[in-house]
Amino acid sequence: MSQTRDAAIVGIHEYPSRDVEGELSPLQIKAQSAARALEDAGLNWRDVDAVYDAGEGGPMSGLTIAEYFGLKPNVIDTTNVGGSSYEYHAAHARRDIAQGKARVALLTYGSTAHSNMARIGVGGRGGLGVQPGDNMESFVGMTLVANYAMAARRHMYEYGTTSEQLAEISVATRLHAMRNPQAVKAMEDLEFLNIRETTIEDVVNSRMIADPLHLLECCMISDGGGAVVIAAPEVAKDCAKTPVWILGTGEATKYPENGGDITTSAAAQSAPQAFGEAGVTPTEIDIAMIYDSFSITVLALLEDLGFCPKGEGGSWVEGGRLRFDRPDDGPALNTDGGGLSSNHPGMRGIFLLIEAARQLRGESTSQVTDAKLAVAHGNGGMLGSRHCAGTVILGRD
Amino acid sequence: MAEATRPLPSLKELDTRPFWEATKGKQLRYQKCDACGTVVWHPRGHCTGCTNGTLSWHTASGNGTLYSYSVVRQSYHPFFRTLVPYAIAWVDLDEGPRVLSNIVGVGDPTTDLACGQRVKLTWEEHEELSIPLFTPA
Ligand SMILES: [Zn+2]
Numbered sequence: 001m002s003q004t005r006d007a008a009i010v011g012i013h014e015y016p017s018r019d020v021e022g023e024l025s026p027l028q029i030k031a032q033s034a035a036r037a038l039e040d041a042g043l044n045w046r047d048v049d050a051v052y053d054a055g056e057g058g059p060m061s062g063l064t065i066a067e068y069f070g071l072k073p074n075v076i077d078t079t080n081v082g083g084s085s086y087e088y089h090a091a092h093a094r095r096d097i098a099q100g101k102a103r104v105a106l107l108t109y110g111s112t113a114h115s116n117m118a119r120i121g122v123g124g125r126g127g128l129g130v131q132p133g134d135n136m137e138s139f140v141g142m143t144l145v146a147n148y149a150m151a152a153r154r155h156m157y158e159y160g161t162t163s164e165q166l167a168e169i170s171v172a173t174r175l176h177a178m179r180n181p182q183a184v185k186a187m188e189d190l191e192f193l194n195i196r197e198t199t200i201e202d203v204v205n206s207r208m209i210a211d212p213l214h215l216l217e218c219c220m221i222s223d224g225g226g227a228v229v230i231a232a233p234e235v236a237k238d239c240a241k242t243p244v245w246i247l248g249t250g251e252a253t254k255y256p257e258n259g260g261d262i263t264t265s266a267a268a269q270s271a272p273q274a275f276g277e278a279g280v281t282p283t284e285i286d287i288a289m290i291y292d293s294f295s296i297t298v299l300a301l302l303e304d305l306g307f308c309p310k311g312e313g314g315s316w317v318e319g320g321r322l323r324f325d326r327p328d329d330g331p332a333l334n335t336d337g338g339g340l341s342s343n344h345p346g347m348r349g350i351f352l353l354i355e356a357a358r359q360l361r362g363e364s365t366s367q368v369t370d371a372k373l374a375v376a377h378g379n380g381g382m383l384g385s386r387h388c389a390g391t392v393i394l395g396r397d
Numbered sequence: 398m399a400e401a402t403r404p405l406p407s408l409k410e411l412d413t414r415p416f417w418e419a420t421k422g423k424q425l426r427y428q429k430c431d432a433c434g435t436v437v438w439h440p441r442g443h444c445t446g447c448t449n450g451t452l453s454w455h456t457a458s459g460n461g462t463l464y465s466y467s468v469v470r471q472s473y474h475p476f477f478r479t480l481v482p483y484a485i486a487w488v489d490l491d492e493g494p495r496v497l498s499n500i501v502g503v504g505d506p507t508t509d510l511a512c513g514q515r516v517k518l519t520w521e522e523h524e525e526l527s528i529p530l531f532t533p534a
Contacts, residue, residue: 132412136439137497138404139528140485141469141477149467150487157465157512211468211507258436258493262465383498384465 003279006098006103008236008243009394010089011041011229012354014336015110018186018222018343022115027057027068029225030296034069037227042240043104046385048229050075050102052089054347056111065108075102082380083291086228086349087390091249092246095229103232109351110192110225111345114190133256133386145218146210147384152296153212155263158311163212165314166295167203169333170216170320170340173292174198177337180365186342190220203295217295219339219348226350228357244357248278248371248393255386266389267304267377274391275306280373282306285393287345287359288331288376289352292338297383305377305391307331324366331375335359335366349378353392360396372396401475405523412441416453420527423520425459426496428452438494459518460534461490468506482506488516488531502532509533 015029015038038044051073055061062076075096079088086107093105153160177183178197187195194202196213198216206215236243251275254266275281282305290301299313307330308316320326322333336355339348356374358364374394381387406417419426428437435446437467438486444450464485472478489495500516503509515534520527 132441133411133439135406135410136416139406140497140499141403141472141474141480141483142485142497143469143472145471146467146469146485150465150485153467154465154512206470208470208507209403210470213467256438256487256495256497258438258495259489260495262487 002331003247005233005245007094007230007232008245009228009353009357010231010236010239010241010243011037011043011227012357013037013040013227014182014343014351015225016182017189018224019189020112020223022112024112026110026112026225030057030065030108030227031069033110033225033227034106034108037229040241041229041231043229045070047104048106049073050093050096050105052079052093052105052107054078054085054109056109056347071169075105081388081390083293083345083347083349084378084380084388084390086353087249087378087392088251090228090230090246090392091251091390093293094246094249097230097232103235105230107228107230107350108225109227109347109350111116111347112223113345114223114354115223117344134278143210144382145213147382148294148296149210149213150384151262151300155296155300158263159314161203161299161314163214164200165318166217166299167200168320168322169292169295169298169316170188170203171198172320173334173338173340176324176335176366177341178201180337180342183337183342186220186222190222195331213294213296219293219344220341222343222345224343225344226354228350228353229291242396244360244394244396246392247280247395248274248276250274250277250391252389254389255332262384263300265304265379265383266387267298267301267379267391270389270391271305274393278393278395280393282315285331285373285375286327286368286371287335287356288333289374289376290333291348291352291377291379292334292340293344293379293383297379298333300383301377301379305375324368327368332366332368335364335368347380347388348378349390352376352378360394361396401479403527403528405526408525413439416440417526420520421525423527425457425529426454426516427457427490429455436493438496455492457490457492457494461488461516461531463500463510463512463514463516464489464495465512466510467498474503484487484510486531496529499530500532502528510511
C-alpha cells in the first residue's frame with residue numbers, strides 16, 4: 001500500500017535539566033518546552049489548534065492546559081496510557097489533522113518526579129485498591145521492578161535468555177548516553193556512581209534489585225519534560241526544519257489472563273498495525289526508540305516489534321548489535337541514552353518521538369548516517385501485568 | 398509507632414468482596430460461567446466470554462504451578478521492607494485462574510524457586526479476612 005503523509009513532527013524540545021531542585025512545576029516545564037518546540041518549528045502559540053495532554057499537571061487537564069498556554073484549541077485529547085501516552089497523542093494528532101479537524105497539534109510533558117522523591121521504581125504499591133484487579137494484587141508487596149522482573153524470569157525460563165544478554169541493552173544505551181552531554185549532566189545531577197561506558201560485567205555485577213534484574217538494568221528517576229509539535233503538510237512545508245512524517249501507528253492493551261504469556265507484550269498487537277499502515281518492515285528501520293524502563297522491556301519489545309522471532313531476542317542483541325555505529329546489523333537503540341541513562345521522569349514516551357525526530361533530521365549526538373526510518377514504541381503501565389502499547393513509524397522525505 | 402502491617406484488600410470493592418468474604422473461612426474461590434464455561438479471574442460481575450452467562454462461584458483446590466516470580470531485594474514500604482528478600486509470583490491454579498501472590502516457607506527464595514514448580518495454598522489469617530499465599534508443594 002502507498003504511504004500517506006498526512007502529518008509531520010515539525011518541532012521538538014527536550015527540557016534540558018533532570019533536576020530542577022523543586023524550583024519549577026510540571027506546568028512550567030510543559031510551557032517552557034512548548035515555547036521552545038514552537039520556536040524550533042518556526043511557529044507560535046497562536047498557530048496551535050489542537051492540544052494533547054496526559055494529565056500529569058492535574059485534573060481536567062485539557063482545560064487547564066488550554067488556559068495555561070492561552071490557547072483556544074478545536075481539538076482537546078487527554079488520553080492517558082502512562083508512558084505510552086505520547087505515542088497515542090501522535091497517532092491521534094495525525095488522525096485529527098488528516099480529518100481536517102486541526103492543523104497544528106501540541107504535545108507536552110512535565111514532571112518533577114525526582115524533586116518529589118517519587119521513587120517510582122522501588123516503592124511498595126499500597127492497599128487502596130479501588131480497581132478490582134488491584135484489590136486482588138495489592139497485598140503482595142509488588143514493586144515496579146519486580147513486576148518487570150517476572151517477565152524477565154519467564155523469558156529466561158522459556159527461551160534460555162541470560163542476564164548477560166539483557167545487559168547488552170544497558171551497555172548500548174550507556175554508550176549512547178556518554179555521547180550526549182545532556183545525559184551525562186543528568187547522571188551527574190542524579191549522583192550516579194561511575195559515570196562512564198559500562199561493560200556486561202558491570203551490569204551483571206551491579207546490585208540485584210528484584211531477581212533477575214540488576215541496578216544497571218533499571219531506569220533512572222529524573223525530573224524533566226518536553227514538547228512535540230505536529231502539523232499538517234501545508235504547514236510543515238513552511239516550517240523551519242525537515243518534516244518527520246508519521247507514517248503509521250498502532251495501539252493495543254495487555255492484561256493478566258489465565259494461561260497468558262507474559263513474555264509477549266501488547267506490542268505484538270500494535271506493531272503489525274503500525275508497520276502495515278506505513279508499508280515498511282522492521283528490517284528497513286534505522287532507529288529503534290523503544291521504551292527502556294528496564295532491560296527486559298527492550299528485549300521483549302524488539303521481539304514483539306518483529307526485529308527477531310519471539311524468544312530469540314537474547315542472542316539477537318549479543319555482540320553490541322544495538323550500537324549506533326553498527327547500522328548494517330539492524331537499528332540503533334535509544335541513541336539519546338534512553339530511560340536507563342538519560343531521562344526517565346515517569347512517562348518517557350515523548351522522548352522516544354523527540355530523539356527519533358532528531359535522528360531523522362540528522363541532529364542526534366549519536367547520529368546514524370543517513371537515517372531514514374524510525375520506530376518509536378511506548379509501553380505504558382507494567383510489562384509483567386497490565387500495560388498499553390503505542391507504536392509510531394516515522395520517516396523523512 | 399505502630400508496627401507496620403501488610404496492606405489488606407478492601408472489603409468494599411464490589412466485584413471482589415465475595416471472594417474476600419470467603420477467605421475468612423479459608424475458601425479460595427473463583428468464578429466460572431454456567432453458559433460458556435469461561436473461568437473468570439479477577440472476580441467481576443459479568444462473563445467476559447459471553448454476554449448472557451451467569452457466573453457461579455467455585456472453590457479451588459489450592460494446588461497450582463509457579464508461572465513466574467521475582468525476589469524483591471529492595472522496598473521502601475514500611476511493612477514489606479521488613480520482609481526482604483521476599484518472593485512475588487504468578488501462580489496458575491489447576492482450575493485455571495492465574496493469581497498473584499507471595500511464595501512463603503522457602504529457605505532462600507533467591508535460589509530455591511523455579512518456574513514450573515508445584516505450589517500449594519497456605520493462609521495468612523487476619524481479623525476480617527485471610528490472605529492466600531503459596532508454598533512449595
Ligand atoms: Zn460466559
